[in-house]
Amino acid sequence: MKADVLVLGGGGAGCSAALHLAQRGARVVLLERGLVGGQASGVNYGGVRQQGRHPAELPIARRSREIWGRMKALVGTDAEFTVTGHLKLARNEAEEADLVAYLDTAKEYRLPLRFIGRNSIHREYPWLGPAVVAGSFAPEDGAANPRLLAPALARAAREAGAVLLENTKVVSQTRDVDGFLLVSEAGDEFRAPVLLNMAGFWGGAVAEAFGEPVPVSPLSPNMMVTEPVPYFIEPNLGVVGGNVYLRQIPRGNIIVGGGDGESDPATPWSRPLAEVSIEAMGHAVRLVPSLAGVQVIRSWTGIDGEMPDRIPVIGPSGTTPGLFHAFGFSGHGFQLGPAIGAIMTELVLDGRADVPLEAFAISRFAGPGDGGGAKA
Amino acid sequence: MKVAVVGAGPAGIRAVEVLVAAGLRPVWIDEAAEGGGRIYQRPPAPLKRDAKALYGFEAGRATSLHAAFDALRPQVDWRPETLVWHIRPGAKQLHTQSGPRRDQVEYDAAILCTGAMDRVVPLPGWTLPGVTTLGGAQIALKAQGCGIGRRVVFAGTGPLLWLVAYQYAKAGAEVAAVLDTTPFATKLAASPGMLRDAATFAKGIYYIGWLRAHGVRIAEGVTPIGIEGEAGVSGIAWRDPGGREQRVDCDAVGMGWGLKPEAQLADLAGIPFRHDPLQWNWVPERDVAGRTAIAGHYLAGDGAGIGGAAVAELAGARAALAVLEDAGRMVDAAQLSRLDAALARQQGFRAALDRAFPFPRALAAGVADETILCRCEGLRAGELRAALAADHAPGPASELNRAKAFSRAGMGRCQGRVCGTAAAEIMAAALGSTPEAIGRLRGQPPVKPIPLVAEPVA
Numbered sequence: 065m066k067a068d069v070l071v072l073g074g075g076g077a078g079c080s081a082a083l084h085l086a087q088r089g090a091r092v093v094l095l096e097r098g099l100v101g102g103q104a105s106g107v108n109y110g111g112v113r114q115q116g117r118h119p120a121e122l123p124i125a126r127r128s129r130e131i132w133g134r135m136k137a138l139v140g141t142d143a144e145f146t147v148t149g150h151l152k153l154a155r156n157e158a159e160e161a162d163l164v165a166y167l168d169t170a171k172e173y174r175l176p177l178r179f180i181g182r183n184s185i186h187r188e189y190p191w192l193g194p195a196v197v198a199g200s201f202a203p204e205d206g207a208a209n210p211r212l213l214a215p216a217l218a219r220a221a222r223e224a225g226a227v228l229l230e231n232t233k234v235v236s237q238t239r240d241v242d243g244f245l246l247v248s249e250a251g252d253e254f255r256a257p258v259l260l261n262m263a264g265f266w267g268g269a270v271a272e273a274f275g276e277p278v279p280v281s282p283l284s285p286n287m288m289v290t291e292p293v294p295y296f297i298e299p300n301l302g303v304v305g306g307n308v309y310l311r312q313i314p315r316g317n318i319i320v321g322g323g324d325g326e327s328d329p330a331t332p333w334s335r336p337l338a339e340v341s342i343e344a345m346g347h348a349v350r351l352v353p354s355l356a357g358v359q360v361i362r363s364w365t366g367i368d369g370e371m372p373d374r375i376p377v378i379g380p381s382g383t384t385p386g387l388f389h390a391f392g393f394s395g396h397g398f399q400l401g402p403a404i405g406a407i408m409t410e411l412v413l414d415g416r417a418d419v420p421l422e423a424f425a426i427s428r429f430a431g432p433g434d435g436g437g438a439k440a
Numbered sequence: 441m442k443v444a445v446v447g448a449g450p451a452g453i454r455a456v457e458v459l460v461a462a463g464l465r466p467v468w469i470d471e472a473a474e475g476g477g478r479i480y481q482r483p484p485a486p487l488k489r490d491a492k493a494l495y496g497f498e499a500g501r502a503t504s505l506h507a508a509f510d511a512l513r514p515q516v517d518w519r520p521e522t523l524v525w526h527i528r529p530g531a532k533q534l535h536t537q538s539g540p541r542r543d544q545v546e547y548d549a550a551i552l553c554t555g556a557m558d559r560v561v562p563l564p565g566w567t568l569p570g571v572t573t574l575g576g577a578q579i580a581l582k583a584q585g586c587g588i589g590r591r592v593v594f595a596g597t598g599p600l601l602w603l604v605a606y607q608y609a610k611a612g613a614e615v616a617a618v619l620d621t622t623p624f625a626t627k628l629a630a631s632p633g634m635l636r637d638a639a640t641f642a643k644g645i646y647y648i649g650w651l652r653a654h655g656v657r658i659a660e661g662v663t664p665i666g667i668e669g670e671a672g673v674s675g676i677a678w679r680d681p682g683g684r685e686q687r688v689d690c691d692a693v694g695m696g697w698g699l700k701p702e703a704q705l706a707d708l709a710g711i712p713f714r715h716d717p718l719q720w721n722w723v724p725e726r727d728v729a730g731r732t733a734i735a736g737h738y739l740a741g742d743g744a745g746i747g748g749a750a751v752a753e754l755a756g757a758r759a760a761l762a763v764l765e766d767a768g769r770m771v772d773a774a775q776l777s778r779l780d781a782a783l784a785r786q787q788g789f790r791a792a793l794d795r796a797f798p799f800p801r802a803l804a805a806g807v808a809d810e811t812i813l814c815r816c817e818g819l820r821a822g823e824l825r826a827a828l829a830a831d832h833a834p835g836p837a838s839e840l841n842r843a844k845a846f847s848r849a850g851m852g853r854c855q856g857r858v859c860g861t862a863a864a865e866i867m868a869a870a871l872g873s874t875p876e877a878i879g880r881l882r883g884q885p886p887v888k889p890i891p892l893v894a895e896p897v898a
């Protein structure tokens with residue numbers, strides 16, 4: 065099968081790329097090992113958050129937030145995106161100082177943020193525990209249902225003319241004079257002059273196949289959900305340091321994250337860990353004491369790729385013309401996914417993107433002198 | 441050697457007996473306060489009744505198992521009212537919750553004897569108060585000494601249907617009708633096979649005969665239409681084999697269509713599953729001795745595939761012997777071959793029983809759009825079907841876990857234990873596929889809900 069662009073990986077990022085490319089008339093073929101959104105993009109916490117991001121990510125997050133706002137028109141469903149605000153909490157003075165320091169970063173990138181001091185935080189949110197000393201509220205942030213986003217993007221991409229093949233595992237990727245050749249486990253061949261590596265954690269293996277290995281490791285945030293209880297926690301809650309985060313959906317269930325589970329990306333296989341769940345429960349109850357006794361009905365985790373500096377690899381390959389990377393979102397790529405697809409489309413079709421990408425260059429991991437090897 | 445046994449039903453009791461005889465002191469865990477499991481569940485002390493009244497023909501077996509349990513208890517690390525909510529097979533750890541207490545149990549070998557639960561088909565009105573499973577109806581009678589209603593209808597199929605109806609009638613309750621979805625002819629055709637266990641077969645015949653002789657209304661080959669009522673149950677309607685509509689007044693309904701393994705721990709342990717074409721259940725894979733593909737993890741009893749209480753006793757002992765064999769201990773060869781022969785004899789009988797009381801696939805596949813399918817999530821069958829349609833906004837679901845992700849079917853407290861079987865039939869029918877291809881809902885910890893607490897008590 066021949067195409068203008070091959071997309072390797074059907075997570076939120078890859079499906080968005082397929083959609084945006086197809087909308088601009090490119091012939092796209094996306095290859096996904098399992099089902100679209102079956103990995104990190106389908107099992108994450110659902111946080112659609114800009115607050116607290118690395119400054120380099122904020123322009124992308126701003127752009128993605130704009131797409132989230134018109135998701136229904138774009139893909140036929142809003143994927144339950146709700147603008148609840150994101151409330152980041154401090155539990156001591158050092159954490160409070162952290163919140164204050166971020167206000168300047170936010171201002172620089174025009175991210176609306178409201179600082180809530182000691183005197184007001186408990187008045188505004190009377191259900192917060194005494195451990196909380198301050199908060200920072202991002203009114204534009206919120207949450208969505210991760211189970212719906214990637215499949216909805218995929219469906220819209222198909223309608224726009226893209227070909228998305230599920231249950232198609234790519235087992236070899238090479239480039240010769242005719243361009244890229246991907247071969248699936250079933251032996252099918254796919255060719256195109258352009259390849260987008262959007263394979264999540266497994267993007268590291270794809271980069272390595274083209275001579276630019278990177279130090280990517282599996283990241284498996286530990287997640288739980290409770291039975292439904294009357295709705296009272298409106299904002300998506302986080303804390304400085306990130307050892308717990310939780311949100312309630314209007315039907316009542318509370319989703320709680322914190323710590324990491326275990327995984328084996330080779331299978332792929334991932335599971336939450338009992339002691340990590342228990343610890344996150346403790347943090348959650350200290351944050352919102354009335355959660356004590358609420359029943360946890362399910363827990364899970366997934367696999368994202370984490371880079372040592374906790375920001376992704378985005379941009380052209382350093383070794384192979386026509387190859388572009390976007391992977392290793394380090395536990396916070398659900399919010400970014402929609403914009404990543406748009407940005408990759410611009411990189412491919414226009415040769416440039418409207419957001420600065422230098423910080424994400426794969427060359428930051430290239431060893432001195434050898435142009436390819438990973439840093440030890 | 442540290443051995444952990446989960447479950448103190450017939451399988452768990454016989455497993456622990458073998459381990460203790462070999463000089464071991466296993467950790468023995470059950471959610472229940474007492475040993476006995478489902479069939480030989482003991483009433484709380486204030487409700488003591490004699491074994492004959494409680495267990496009927498099984499009184500001898502019940503007394504013997506309870507005596508075995510009582511003798512074993514001081515020789516093991518017995519942990520009652522303790523839920524195993526997670527298992528980590530690589531590290532060989534069980535995670536338990538008992539009241540506010542949370543513990544971790546390390547083991548070299550674990551025998552999972554987690555039993556079974558009723559298999560349910562959603563009917564219109566099945567979520568009304570007054571409707572329970574057959575097992576629930578039986579537990580109300582055995583453990584609490586009271587029935588689920590004054591005028592009760594039992595609907596479904598399987599040996600338990602007739603047994604529970606008999607137990608209710610015998611205890612003095614008014615049984616308004618017994619509605620079996622299996623036609624008489626199907627049972628008749630399977631009866632030669634059932635004669636392989638003539639005693640058990642005779643008991644089944646006896647219950648049916650006793651109910652007939654006592655004038656209980658019996659209908660076979662029925663298609664249930666629905667349970668009627670507003671705030672509670674007022675009646676039940678069905679279609680007889682001739683297609684005529686029938687109904688009867690009642691204030692409670694017990695329903696169930698056979699059993700399915702409670703195999704969440706086996707699933708979390710990473711043991712592979714297969715769809716058993718006779719039982720029409722997903723069952724964890726194991727060999728005759730209960731060994732699994734995951735070293736150090738053994739299965740016995742109904743949790744390893746429905747076999748009934750007698751098989752559970754044999755399988756429990758056999759799995760414990762496998763644990764000892766695998767640890768390089770001497771085991772009694774004569775005992776081994778006796779158990780293997782007895783287990784092999786039971787297989788033919790079970791197969792005939794499964795043929796005699798088949799799962800009503802068409803009834804499950806045809807659950808009406810407006811009927812509640814997943815009661816935890818309040819989801820109607822039509823909402824699941826909508827998630828399969830080509831025009832479904834996030835795309836059409838093609839397998840069960842994706843349908844769960846899209847529609848929330850199986851996402852509630854029970855994690856799809858109750859609705860999973862019917863959901864798979866609905867999907868298979870709508871997509872022209874089979875339940876085997878549609879798949880099964882992945883197990884996720886906790887096996888049952890556990891509370892959020894600030895500081896776990898350990």
Ligand SMILES: Cc1cc2nc3c(=O)[nH]c(=O)nc-3n(C[C@H](O)[C@H](O)[C@H](O)COP(=O)(O)OP(=O)(O)OC[C@H]3O[C@@H](n4cnc5c(N)ncnc54)[C@H](O)[C@@H]3O)c2cc1C
Nearest residue numbers: 073075097105108109111234264366393395396397398399
């Ligand atoms: C539990 C959890 C909670 C999270 N919470 C949040 C959150 O609240 N907010 C947030 O913004 N982010 C969150 N994240 C991070 C976010 O989910 C990820 O960063 C994001 O989904 C990554 O998208 P992706 O498309 O890069 O990767 P993926 O979704 O992993 O997609 C990559 C796809 O590539 C496919 N693939 C890989 N190799 C091959 C091959 N050889 N052939 C074919 N296909 C292949 C995979 O099957 C996979 O579907 C969380 C992540 C996890 C795991």
Ligand SMILES: Cc1cc2nc3c(=O)[nH]c(=O)nc-3n(C[C@H](O)[C@H](O)[C@H](O)COP(=O)(O)OP(=O)(O)OC[C@H]3O[C@@H](n4cnc5c(N)ncnc54)[C@H](O)[C@@H]3O)c2cc1C
Nearest residue numbers: 447449450451470471477478524555575741742748749752
């Ligand atoms: C409700 C019901 C009623 C039945 N009534 C009859 C009957 O009257 N006659 C008949 O012949 N057969 C009956 N059966 C079938 C019969 O129960 C079984 O064939 C037999 O009990 C199987 O024995 P077992 O040891 O495998 O499991 P069980 O007797 O079911 O014992 C399993 C034990 O494991 C415990 N357990 C399970 N999971 C966990 C966990 N995660 N943590 C801690 N403990 C756990 C349970 O509390 C239970 O005590 C019934 C089945 C059910 C479900």
